[in-house]
């Protein structure tokens with residue numbers, strides 16, 4: 212049975228034997244205690260690991276780091292470390308996670324499974340939306356381990372690949388599976404085209420994110436949940452405050468924020484296309500939050516995706532805006548222009564035609580063929 216266990220006093224004897232044999236630097240993972248004596252391990256190395264995990268006695272410029280060991284039964288096979296957040300040198304360097312599997316245990320899947328457990332543990336520790344990892348170009352086995360755990364290569368240079376893995380969790384955004392569960396539960400409560408519209412938006416967001424340096428899983432999840440306020444019934448502006456309140460209650464502020472910002476590409480209440488059917492309290496909440504928020508890449512991305520996503524697939528942005536204008540009788544010209552500017556912005560980033568990027572002529576959401 213495999214288990215990832217934080218360094219601890221009860222396991223000190225096995226931890227000492229393992230750390231003593233770890234090389235000082237292999238593939239970029241350093242060991243400050245190669246060949247350490249039992250006495251030194253107990254008096255200095257282990258207390259330091261426990262201190263660093265708790266953020267105590269950190270040297271200048273260090274961030275807290277949790278050291279874990281991967282156990283197969285009663286044998287330690289590897290060490291996995293989690294840096295709790297990024298400082299500038301970690302952001303462009305070693306990132307959040309480093310690991311080492313001892314030689315006799317390599318090529319047996321321990322790296323993949325150990326990283327899977329480490330990534331899961333990091334969801335509760337790391338605040339950033341993605342986990343950063345780095346691997347030497349001449350270490351394809353370790354790169355494969357990262358890719359098998361959902362990693363994507365975000366950058367590379369002559370020596371290294373820089374890999375990122377989505378980091379969903381409470382306080383940020385739900386995982387893909389959790390977001391799909393939330394939508395599936397919500398849809399029957401207020402059946403309508405909004406479910407497939409959301410699936411199209413999720414697809415578009417993921418495709419654009421992949422080519423714009425954003426986290427594809429986060430983009431997908433935010434696209435899928437931007438209209439989740441519709442769970443609570445047929446409302447116009449009300450779906451914005453309903454969605455915001457629901458996502459906040461579930462502990463996902465990044466998703467809550469999108470429920471709010473997706474309808475306001477000018478970031479002001481007056482630009483809303485639709486009926487103002489909110490209570491004075493809800494209206495005030497929307498107004499206040501819009502004032503607080505400076506739109507980030509994900510706000511802009513979902514605003515754009517909302518403007519090209521139909522229930523049957525991807526729409527031409529002009530057709531979709533004309534359709535909304537027909538249904539509501541008017542469309543704020545500034546908002547219209549802003550949507551076109553968003554299209555241009557992401558095409559510039561992707562260096563690609565928007566409709567090609569989102570597979571306009573090929574993609575249809577899940578429920579489409581049933582209609």
Ligand SMILES: [Fe+2]
Nearest residue numbers: 408437438517
């Ligand atoms: Fe929408």
